[in-house]
Amino acid sequence: MKLIVSAPPHIKEDISIEKIMWSTVIALLPVTLMAVYVFGLSALYIVLICVLTAVLVELILQKMSNKRITIKDGNAVLIGLLLALLFPPNVPLWIPIIGVIIAMVFGKHAFGGLGHTIFNPSLVGVAFLMISWPALMTFASTPRFGASLPYILEYGATRLADASPLAMIGALYLLYKRYIDWRIPLSFIVTLALFALLLRIDLSSIFTGVLILGVFFLATDHSTTPVTKIGRFIFGAGCGALIIIYGQFGNYFEGICYSILLMNCFTALIDLYTVPNPSRRYMSWLKKN
Amino acid sequence: MKQIAVMKVPERVVIPVTEPLVAIGDTVNVGQKIGESEHSSVSGEVVEISKLPNKNALSLVIKTSEDVSIEFQPKENPSPEAIKQILKEAGIPIELIPSEIVILNGTDEKPYVTANHALMLEYPDEILGGLKILMKATGASRGVIVICDSDPDVIKVMKASTKDIEIIPSKTTYVQCTEDLMKNAIAKGSKAMVSNIGIAKAVYDAVSLGKPLIETVVTVTGAKESQNVLARIGASLRSLIETCGGYSGEPTKIVINGPMSGTAQYTDEVPVTKGVYGVLVQYDGAMGEIRPCIDCARCVDVCPKDLLPNVLAISADNARFDVCVTYRLKDCVECGSCAYVCPSKIPIVQLIKYAKAEVEKKE
Ligand code: SF4
Ligand code: SF4
Numbered sequence: 001m002k003l004i005v006s007a008p009p010h011i012k013e014d015i016s017i018e019k020i021m022w023s024t025v026i027a028l029l030p031v032t033l034m035a036v037y038v039f040g041l042s043a044l045y046i047v048l049i050c051v052l053t054a055v056l057v058e059l060i061l062q063k064m065s066n067k068r069i070t071i072k073d074g075n076a077v078l079i080g081l082l083l084a085l086l087f088p089p090n091v092p093l094w095i096p097i098i099g100v101i102i103a104m105v106f107g108k109h110a111f112g113g114l115g116h117t118i119f120n121p122s123l124v125g126v127a128f129l130m131i132s133w134p135a136l137m138t139f140a141s142t143p144r145f146g147a148s149l150p151y152i153l154e155y156g157a158t159r160l161a162d163a164s165p166l167a168m169i170g171a172l173y174l175l176y177k178r179y180i181d182w183r184i185p186l187s188f189i190v191t192l193a194l195f196a197l198l199l200r201i202d203l204s205s206i207f208t209g210v211l212i213l214g215v216f217f218l219a220t221d222h223s224t225t226p227v228t229k230i231g232r233f234i235f236g237a238g239c240g241a242l243i244i245i246y247g248q249f250g251n252y253f254e255g256i257c258y259s260i261l262l263m264n265c266f267t268a269l270i271d272l273y274t275v276p277n278p279s280r281r282y283m284s285w286l287k288k289n
Numbered sequence: 290m291k292q293i294a295v296m297k298v299p300e301r302v303v304i305p306v307t308e309p310l311v312a313i314g315d316t317v318n319v320g321q322k323i324g325e326s327e328h329s330s331v332s333g334e335v336v337e338i339s340k341l342p343n344k345n346a347l348s349l350v351i352k353t354s355e356d357v358s359i360e361f362q363p364k365e366n367p368s369p370e371a372i373k374q375i376l377k378e379a380g381i382p383i384e385l386i387p388s389e390i391v392i393l394n395g396t397d398e399k400p401y402v403t404a405n406h407a408l409m410l411e412y413p414d415e416i417l418g419g420l421k422i423l424m425k426a427t428g429a430s431r432g433v434i435v436i437c438d439s440d441p442d443v444i445k446v447m448k449a450s451t452k453d454i455e456i457i458p459s460k461t462t463y464v465q466c467t468e469d470l471m472k473n474a475i476a477k478g479s480k481a482m483v484s485n486i487g488i489a490k491a492v493y494d495a496v497s498l499g500k501p502l503i504e505t506v507v508t509v510t511g512a513k514e515s516q517n518v519l520a521r522i523g524a525s526l527r528s529l530i531e532t533c534g535g536y537s538g539e540p541t542k543i544v545i546n547g548p549m550s551g552t553a554q555y556t557d558e559v560p561v562t563k564g565v566y567g568v569l570v571q572y573d574g575a576m577g578e579i580r581p582c583i584d585c586a587r588c589v590d591v592c593p594k595d596l597l598p599n600v601l602a603i604s605a606d607n608a609r610f611d612v613c614v615t616y617r618l619k620d621c622v623e624c625g626s627c628a629y630v631c632p633s634k635i636p637i638v639q640l641i642k643y644a645k646a647e648v649e650k651k652e
Contacts, residue, residue: 004542005555007639009625010569011401011548015587015632017580073580115581115633178587222585227599229589275616276595 017114020179021074024217027170028081031209034164038153039089043160047084050096054080057104067113075114079103082122085161085213086257088138095136099125117223119264123257130254154209159253161209168209171216180220183232184239188215191240199244206243206252214239214256224264231267231274238263292407293506293517296532300353302331302523303560305346311335318359320501323349326380330503330521348560351523361499372426372496379495380502382563383423383488388480390431391423394468395447395486396459397437398547402508402567405486407517409436409443412490413450419489420454422496427482433475434486435459469622470593487566502563509533511540511570520561526568527557542571549625550638577634588627588637594620598627602637605644610651613644621645 035043058076062069070076080100087096106128107121108114130137138158157163174180196203219225219239226235239259246255306324311317313336317329329351337350367375373385393416395405409416420432436444438458447456457475468483475481487505494500507520513534520529526543530536544551545559546567588598597616604612621641628637 001540001557003540003553003555003557005553006542007636007642008544008551008553008623009549009629009638010542010544010551010553010571011629012577012634013630015630016577016634017583017632020585020632113581115583178590181586222583225584227584227586227589227597232586275597 017073017075021078023177023179024174025074025078025081027174028078028085028168028217030167030170031085031161031164031213032081034153034167035085035089035157035160038157038163039160042089043163045093046087046089046091046096046160047081049093050084050087050100051077051080053097053100054083054104057101058109061105061109070114073114075108076104079108079121082213082217083125086122086126086159086210088159091136095129095133099129101125102128115223117221118267119261120218120221120224123218123261123264126257127261130257151207157209159208159210161213163209165207165209165212168212168216171212174216180216181225181232183229184219184225184236185215187233187236188219188240189236191237192243195241195244199248201244201247206247208252210253210256211243214260218256219260219263224267226267226270226274228271228274228276230276231270234270234274235263235267238266292411293519294532295519296521296524296529298331298353299521299524299528301333301336301525302329302351302353302521303348303525303558304330304351304523305348305560305562307346309338309347309349311349313338316354317351320359320361320503322378322501323351326377326382328380328501328503328522330523363497363499367496369426369428372422375496376426376492378501379491380563381488381491381495383484383492385423385426386480386482388427388429388482390433390476390479390481391420391427391429392468392471392475392481392483393420393432393434393486393489394471394483395434395436395443397440397508398549398567399437399439401510401548401569402546404506404508404517404566406437406440406443407508408486408490408506410446413446415493416486416489417447417451417454418497419491419493422492423482423484423489429482431455433457435471435475505561505563505565507561507565508567509570510567511537511572513537520565522563523560525557526554526559526561529561529568530557530570536570538572540570540572542569544569544571549629550623579635580633582633582635585632587630587632591626591630593624593626594622596621598637598641599635601644602627602635602640605640605647608647610644610647613641614648618644618648 032047054076055071058071083099083103103121103125107119107124108117111117151166152164154163175182226232242259242262243255246259304327306327308325311323315335317323318332321329323329331351331353333351333353335349336352338347340347376383395409397403397405424432432454434447434454435457438460444456444458472481472483491502503522504519506517508517509515509529512530516533518529518532543554543557545554545565548569582599582603592598600616601613601618623638625638631637
């Protein structure tokens with residue numbers, strides 16, 4: 001009998017990077033399908049090109065630098081998919097390719113890959129494109145008309161993610177499994193709603209698929225957000241406030257992308273100043289009857 | 290249903306003692322004192338006295354003959370001082386400190402350990418009796434038993450058996466094994482002593498029945514039939530596992546006590562000692578591949594001490610022990626919760642232990 005002797009704990013939760021990434025991808029599938037339904041094949045091409053490019057770039061980079069190939073963990077697929085959902089449906093197909101390459105090379109691998117990123121890779125790609133080809137990043141042609149169900153089937157949508165905000169309901173499952181954090185979305189939405197109320201901004205103009213994508217999928221990216229509990233509240237609140245400021249002067253789409261990117265810059269600082277207080281009481285886990 | 294299976298008397302027992310009172314060839318009876326605070330758990334002959342590999346103690350091997358037991362003589366209504374003496378004589382590992390509250394930790398590391406659950410269902414009156422004896426000995430006026438809220442059956446039984454002892458349900462997490470936290474939360478600053486269910490039962494046996502500590506209830510998980518077993522002190526883990534139908538495959542890991550903070554063993558020859566409450570057999574040792582930390586903060590969310598386990602682990606890995614200390618390395622109670630939830634399978638506790646050892650070396 002050969003026994004393994006190792007340090008505790010001797011059991012681990014059934015969770016892995018793969019599980020988190022692929023579950024997130026699955027949670028995004030309904031909105032992807034809705035986008036294809038609303039926009040037709042062009043949306044499908046964008047998604048496929050983004051995902052394939054992302055996987056390919058990662059494969060090539062890791063082969064070149066003799067690193068472990070990690071395309072199976074789903075992170076590359078997720079970065080590609082998130083990026084795809086931010087495009088307008090009529091974007092020329094070379095644009096997504098460039099965006100994904102930027103995202104993977106300068107967003108993810110330049111910093112050392114998964115776990116070391118500082119800026120959300122997908123947003124790095126989008127930001128680059130918005131600066132370089134602003135005209136191509138907006139919806140040019142007239143949207144198709146038809147009967148539309150608000151928030152479920154938006155024929156007037158201008159970006160893939162906007163096709164069906166409610167199709168991202170899968171985020172609730174991710175929250176429940178704690179694959180994504182709940183503090184960031186909560187403080188994000190609360191801050192946004194408060195400001196909108198104060199400044200009398202019509203919430204429906206802000207409430208789009210891209211916002212939902214931003215709140216639940218982009219702002220909750222693990223590596224680029226704070227790890228302390230208070231820090232995550234601050235991060236979400238910061239995103240919410242910055243969107244409003246942006247929206248006042250620019251457009252909300254840019255606001256969502258840039259606010260999250262800007263808060264990514266502050267992540268390390270927030271973490272540093274919100275190290276948990278040692279004098280906290282540990283009452284909460286004991287229920288009195 | 291019977292909660293606790295009784296182990297058949299093992300052929301030989303190995304009992305670590307500091308100063309043996311018997312010599313090779315002596316015959317001993319069940320309950321006979323064989324060391325400073327050790328008693329024989331079987332009747333038989335002392336066949337070997339050897340040095341334990343890494344401890345400063347001797348181990349006494351007793352080969353069982355027929356099981357003769359001696360009559361135990363309880364003392365009538367002992368004084369607090371006398372109780373202290375009795376507990377010491379009975380070899381019960383407990384330090385009585387004068388306090389206002391005595392807390393019994395009745396929580397289990399579920400689903401792997403259920404010894405407390407079984408004990409409370411089987412012996413509610415004995416445990417309450419033991420708690421009252423402890424209260425008397427320490428001068429405490431309040432007695433508290435903390436039970437997992439996922440054990441409504443136990444809570445019901447215990448509540449039905451007592452009026453003056455407080456039964457407090459606690460959320461079921463792994464962390465409650467840290468008695469420190471429990472003490473702070475309940476006593477809120479007043480003097481308290483924390484003990485556990487098994488000890489309370491042993492205290493009752495010693496004081497009210499005159500019986501020394503020679504048996505302990507152990508939850509065996511991972512054998513053919515997982516169950517709670519009343520095991521003799523000194524019986525080997527193998528004999529314990531055989532009582533439960535034996536191994537159900539080639540084991541890769543045997544852990545004493547809970548899976549979150551228990552110790553993996555080199556061999557199944559290791560004897561059951563006082564304080565053992567669980568044995569876990571695993572057949573698949575693979576814990577998953579270690580990947581880089583993704584800063585998901587799951588570990589931060591579960592840490593009962595409000596630490597940043599990810600920072601501790603990474604700093605320890607980079608030999609930045611000074612950073613570990615600033616991030617309150619010493620507050621870590623090594624509960625294992627962080628490593629349990631880590632998707633990257635980072636051995637956080639191992640790294641923290643390593644950092645603690647390094648920091649200690651420097652001091
Ligand atoms: S750092 Fe890990 S082992 Fe230490 S107290 Fe926190 S959760 Fe428990
Ligand atoms: S749970 Fe693991 S991967 Fe996540 S932050 Fe903690 S150490 Fe890093």
